[in-house]
Amino acid sequence: MATYPEYMVAPIRQDLVEAGFEQLMTPEEVDTVLNDQSGTVLVAVNSVCGCAAAKARPALKMAVSSSDKKPLKLVTVFAGMETEAVAKAREHMLPYPPSSPCIALFKDGELVHMIERYHIEGNDLMRIVNNLQGAFEEYC
Secondary structure, three states: OOOOOHHHHHHHHHHHHOOOOEEOOOHHHHHHHHOOOOOEEEEEEEOOOHHHHHHHHHHHHHHHHHOOOOOOEEEEEEOOOOHHHHHHHHHHOOOOOOOOOEEEEEEOOEEEEEEOHHHHHOOOHHHHHHHHHHHHHHHO
């Protein structure tokens, strides 16, 4: 069950969709993408919170748009909305505890880099961008 009205989250969803992220709405969609054993996938757990708006989404967009190396696939799930899809994504992110927003990079079906909420809210924007770009350089 959704925590927020769709009209409220629609522009927040659209922010990442316009940057090339695919919105995953079901657990099956999440499994299809994250069980793929070839290539890299960047997963953004989107949120209505202030640190998602001020840091996570801008950092994601900046890192992806300004990097020569980048993940093959960009996907997002929305915390507080499609709860089953988010829960499935979080299963793939174990042993990390649930947090939103958060950003995970998978390579060949394996979680290789994780940015948790405390890494987002406790850092400035460019540090998050640099963190993502470093992960792209190493794994993509």
